Amino acid sequence: MRPPIASLVVLLLVVAALTVIGLDGVHVGQVPQAVLSDEQQIAADTALSVRTTIDVEASTLRRTAAVYPATSTSATTALKALTPGRKTILGSALLDPHTGRLLATGGKPVPLAGGDVKAASGHGRIRPWLVTSGGVRQLLYFARVVLSAQQEDANQDQYQASSRTERQWLLVVSEALPALRTYGDGRVAAVLDASGAVLATTARGTASPAAADSGLPAAAARAATASGRGADAAGSLLGTTTGSVRTVAGWAQVASTTGPGDTDGLGLVLLTSRTVPVTTSTADYARFALEAAGALAGVSLLLGLALHFLVQRPLLRLYLSAGRLSRGATEDEPTALEGLYRPVPVHGYGELARIGRALESLRRQLLGQSGPEEFPARRGPGYRALAVAGLLVVACWAVPMIFLLNRADATTAVPAPVLAAHQARTELAANRIRQSLDQSYTDLSDVAAGLPGLSRAAQTRVLRHTLADHKQYRSLYLLGRSGGITLRVGEVPLRTLLHVPDGGGITTVNTSGRIPAIAAYAQVRAVRGKAPAAGVVLFGEIDVKALNSILPRPKLGSVWVTDGHDRVLAASVGYRAFQSLPDSGLTRLVRAAQGAPGTAGTSNSAVLRTSSGPSVDAAAPLAQSGPTARLGWHVVAAEPAAALQIPAVQAEQRTMLAGLLGLAVGAACLGWLHVVVIRPLRAVAVLVERLAAGDRRTVLHPVNHDEVGSVTRSLELIRQALAERDRAARSGHATRPSRGPRATTLQR
Known part of the structure; x- marks a missing residue:
C-alpha cells in the first residue's frame, strides 16, 4: 500500500523539478x-x-586525361586535345613529371613556382593546389597522361618502372576559384x-x-x-x-x-x-516554471495526504482489527480473547467502511451476541472514485500544460530570419540537385560526342567504361530513329515513354511504377562519309538513389523533389514513386512558387500548422537556367519547428512534456494503487459481507502478501472458527475447550 502512494508523491515532485529545469533552460537572447x-x-x-565543384573539376580533368588515346607524340597537339575550349581554364601546361621540364603551354602562364611539381607527382593522385598569380588566387588541377608507347609495353608486360615515369605527361590546368x-x-x-x-x-x-x-x-x-x-x-x-x-x-x-x-x-x-x-521579447519562462512547479508540488502533497488519511491509515487499523479478531477466535490466551470485547472501529468510507462494519458483525457473532446479518446492496462511492478524483486533480494541472499554456503562435513563434534561412537552405538543396543533373548531362554529352564513327563494339566499350566511371547511371542505351533500343549496357531500362527527343537535357521516361526514371539524353551526331551510328540519341538513366543521397542535410527536415505535376520523384525520406506531397499545405506552397508559363518561378516559404505543431516549410524551383530549367521541377523542404531551437517552440514543447509526464505519473501510480489495493479491497468487501451474512462455505484465499492479504487470512481464520462453532452447535458440543473465566463466558 505504501509504495504506490509514496511513488505518486515523489514522482510528481520530480516532474515539478524537471519543469523548473526544463523551462528555466529556455533562454530568450538577442539572437535566437x-x-x-x-x-x-x-x-x-x-x-x-x-567542395563539389572542385571535386568535379579535378575528376573531370583526370577522366579526360585517362581516356585520351595519346596517339600523337607532339605535346602541343596533345595539350589542345586535352583542353578543347573549356571556358573555365585560365592556362594549361604539359610537363615531364620525371624532370619537371615544361613541354607545352596554352592560355595564361601556369604559376608553378610555388610548389615542387616533380616531388608531388611521384605520390599517386595529385590534389589541387592553391597558388597566387599576379595577386590573384588560383587553383591548379593535375592529371597524368599515359602515352601510347607505354600502353603497348604494358600489354607485353616488358617495361621497367623507370620507363613508366618517362612515358607519362603531367597535365596542369589553372582555374579561378569556383564562382560563389x-x-x-x-x-x-x-x-x-x-x-x-x-x-x-x-x-x-x-x-x-x-x-x-x-x-x-x-x-x-x-x-x-x-x-x-x-x-x-x-x-x-x-x-x-x-x-x-x-x-x-x-x-x-x-x-x-x-x-x-x-x-x-x-x-x-x-x-x-x-x-x-535584435530580439526584444520579454517572455519570462523561469517565473512560469516556478508557478507551475509549485502548483504541481501542492497537488502532490494534497494527494499524498488524502491517500494517507483516507486509505493508508484506515487500512492499517482495519488490518490490526482483523488480526485481533482472528487471534481471539483461534487462540485461548486471555490477551487474545480480550480482543473480542473491543468493538471494531469503522474508519474511512467505501470498501474499508463496509469491511469494518462486517468485521464488527463477525465480532458479535463470535461472542454469540447476534446472528448473521444482511447488508444493503446499495452502496455509496468507493475508493475507485477516490482514485478517479485523484487522477482528475492531476489532470487539472496537466491538461492546461498540454493544450493551453505557452502555446506558440504559428504566425509569430518562428522568427523571420529562421524562415528566411530555411528558404535559403531549400534553394541550396535545389542547387545541389541541379549541379548533379547538369553534370550528368554534361558527362553524357561528352560521351555522345565521341560515339560517332565508332564501331558497335567500340561504342559498347565506351558505354561500359562510362557506366563504370559514373556511378550515378544505372543504365546507358542508344535509341534508333524508330525509338527502339539499339545498344544497351547496365540494368534493364525503366522507360515506358517511347519517343526520340530532339536536342539534349534531362527528362523523365516513365510516369508510373515503383521507381521514377530520370534520364539525361544527348544527340549522337552522324559523321559524313562514315557508316551511320548505331543510335541517334544516347540516354543515361540516373539512379534515383543518387539523388536521394544528395537531399538529406542536418536540420533541413524532410526534402522532396517534385515534377511539374507536384508528384514526388526523389526524397530524403521514404516515399512512393509519383505520390503527392504528404500535406496539402506543401502542395499549395509549391504551386505558389510556380511562375508564369515558360518561367521557372520563385522560391517562397511559410510556417504551416500541422497536427504535430508548427512546421517551417519552403519550396524552390529546381533551376532558373540550364538543361533542367524547363522541367518545372521543385524542391520542397519541411522541418518541424519543434526541431529548431526557437524559444517559444521550446517552451511549448517542454510545457507539453511536463504535462504529459505529470499525467502519466498520476495515471501510473493511481492505477498501481487500484490494482494492488482498491481492487483487492472491493473483492474482500464482498466476501466479508457474505461471511457476515452466514456464508461459511466460501473459502477466502489471500492473493497478495500485503495488508489486504493479511486481512484476508484473518477473515479465513474467523470463517473457520465460525464454521466450527456452527458444527459444534448442531452436535451439542462446545466449540473448543474452555480455559479461564473469559473462555467460560464465551461458551455461555
Whole structure:
C-alpha cells in the first residue's frame, strides 16, 4: 500500500523539478540560437557546393586525361586535345613529371613556382593546389597522361618502372576559384584561406555594410584551425551590433567528408554572414516554471495526504482489527480473547467502511451476541472514485500544460530570419540537385560526342567504361530513329515513354511504377562519309538513389523533389514513386512558387500548422537556367519547428512534456494503487459481507502478501472458527475447550 502512494508523491515532485529545469533552460537572447544554427548550416551547405565543384573539376580533368588515346607524340597537339575550349581554364601546361621540364603551354602562364611539381607527382593522385598569380588566387588541377608507347609495353608486360615515369605527361590546368553563389537577401559569402584572407566574395540582394564585419574572417579562420584539418568542422559567430540589428555568421571548412579528397590540404574556409533584428521579447519562462512547479508540488502533497488519511491509515487499523479478531477466535490466551470485547472501529468510507462494519458483525457473532446479518446492496462511492478524483486533480494541472499554456503562435513563434534561412537552405538543396543533373548531362554529352564513327563494339566499350566511371547511371542505351533500343549496357531500362527527343537535357521516361526514371539524353551526331551510328540519341538513366543521397542535410527536415505535376520523384525520406506531397499545405506552397508559363518561378516559404505543431516549410524551383530549367521541377523542404531551437517552440514543447509526464505519473501510480489495493479491497468487501451474512462455505484465499492479504487470512481464520462453532452447535458440543473465566463466558 505504501509504495504506490509514496511513488505518486515523489514522482510528481520530480516532474515539478524537471519543469523548473526544463523551462528555466529556455533562454530568450538577442539572437535566437536557431538563427545561429541556421547560419552555420547555410555555411556548411555552401561549402559543400564549393567542395563539389572542385571535386568535379579535378575528376573531370583526370577522366579526360585517362581516356585520351595519346596517339600523337607532339605535346602541343596533345595539350589542345586535352583542353578543347573549356571556358573555365585560365592556362594549361604539359610537363615531364620525371624532370619537371615544361613541354607545352596554352592560355595564361601556369604559376608553378610555388610548389615542387616533380616531388608531388611521384605520390599517386595529385590534389589541387592553391597558388597566387599576379595577386590573384588560383587553383591548379593535375592529371597524368599515359602515352601510347607505354600502353603497348604494358600489354607485353616488358617495361621497367623507370620507363613508366618517362612515358607519362603531367597535365596542369589553372582555374579561378569556383564562382560563389549565395542565397537569402542580404547575405554575404566569402572564401577564406587558412590565414583568414578573403579570396572571393559575393553578396545577394542589398547586403547591409554591417554584414561584412571585418573581424569575422579572422575569427572564422582561427575557429577552423582550432578544429583541425579535414574534419568538416562548422560553427557560428556573433558579430557587432549596429542599432537594432546584429551580424550573425557561419563558417565551414571546405574539406572532404569521406577521408582524403581533392579539397583536403587547401585550407579553404567558407564564411557567410548577414544582419538580423535584435530580439526584444520579454517572455519570462523561469517565473512560469516556478508557478507551475509549485502548483504541481501542492497537488502532490494534497494527494499524498488524502491517500494517507483516507486509505493508508484506515487500512492499517482495519488490518490490526482483523488480526485481533482472528487471534481471539483461534487462540485461548486471555490477551487474545480480550480482543473480542473491543468493538471494531469503522474508519474511512467505501470498501474499508463496509469491511469494518462486517468485521464488527463477525465480532458479535463470535461472542454469540447476534446472528448473521444482511447488508444493503446499495452502496455509496468507493475508493475507485477516490482514485478517479485523484487522477482528475492531476489532470487539472496537466491538461492546461498540454493544450493551453505557452502555446506558440504559428504566425509569430518562428522568427523571420529562421524562415528566411530555411528558404535559403531549400534553394541550396535545389542547387545541389541541379549541379548533379547538369553534370550528368554534361558527362553524357561528352560521351555522345565521341560515339560517332565508332564501331558497335567500340561504342559498347565506351558505354561500359562510362557506366563504370559514373556511378550515378544505372543504365546507358542508344535509341534508333524508330525509338527502339539499339545498344544497351547496365540494368534493364525503366522507360515506358517511347519517343526520340530532339536536342539534349534531362527528362523523365516513365510516369508510373515503383521507381521514377530520370534520364539525361544527348544527340549522337552522324559523321559524313562514315557508316551511320548505331543510335541517334544516347540516354543515361540516373539512379534515383543518387539523388536521394544528395537531399538529406542536418536540420533541413524532410526534402522532396517534385515534377511539374507536384508528384514526388526523389526524397530524403521514404516515399512512393509519383505520390503527392504528404500535406496539402506543401502542395499549395509549391504551386505558389510556380511562375508564369515558360518561367521557372520563385522560391517562397511559410510556417504551416500541422497536427504535430508548427512546421517551417519552403519550396524552390529546381533551376532558373540550364538543361533542367524547363522541367518545372521543385524542391520542397519541411522541418518541424519543434526541431529548431526557437524559444517559444521550446517552451511549448517542454510545457507539453511536463504535462504529459505529470499525467502519466498520476495515471501510473493511481492505477498501481487500484490494482494492488482498491481492487483487492472491493473483492474482500464482498466476501466479508457474505461471511457476515452466514456464508461459511466460501473459502477466502489471500492473493497478495500485503495488508489486504493479511486481512484476508484473518477473515479465513474467523470463517473457520465460525464454521466450527456452527458444527459444534448442531452436535451439542462446545466449540473448543474452555480455559479461564473469559473462555467460560464465551461458551455461555
